[in-house]
Amino acid sequence: MxxxxxxxxxxxxxxxxxxxxxxxxxxxxxxxxxxxxxxxTSQKHRDFVGEPMGDKSVTSLSGIGEILGKKLEQQGFDKAYVVLGQFLLLKKDSEMFSEWLKDASGANSRQAGSCSQCLREWCDAFL
Incomplete structure (x- = not known):
C-alpha cells in the first residue's frame, strides 16, 4: 500500500x-x-567473545586448534590471557599480532586473522 x-x-x-x-x-x-x-564468525569465536576470559586454555581462542595450541604451550603461551597479553603488547595491531602468531606457532593467515579478530572483539567488549 x-x-x-x-x-x-x-x-x-x-x-x-x-x-x-x-x-x-x-x-x-x-x-x-x-x-x-x-x-x-564461528561458534568458537562467539563463545569466546561472549563471556569473560577467566582461565581459559589457549585452544579456546578462535583459530587455535590442538596442534597450534601445543606449539604455543611449549613456548609458555598456555592460557588465552597470556596470548591476550602479547596482543596488548603489540598495541592491538592485528597485522603485527598475526605475523607474531604465524612465527610462534606456524599458523596460517586465516588462523592468525581469526585469532586476532577474536581478541580484538573481546577487548572491545570487555576492556
Missing part, C-alpha cells in the same frame, strides 16, 4: 516517520555492529 493509498484509506491520520534503532537507542549502535560481525 503506497503512501497516497494509506492517506485515502485512513483520512485524517498523519503518517509519521519511524525512528531507526540508532536514533532511538544511540548506545545500542555499537552492540548492533558487534552482533552483525558475529553472524560471520
Amino acid at each position: 503506497s503512501l497516497s493509498q494509506r492517506q485515502l484509506a485512513f483520512p485524517g491520520f498523519r503518517i509519521k516517520r519511524l525512528a531507526t534503532v540508532e536514533e532511538k537507542f544511540p548506545r545500542a549502535q555499537k552492540r548492533i555492529q558487534f552482533l552483525l560481525r558475529m553472524s560471520t
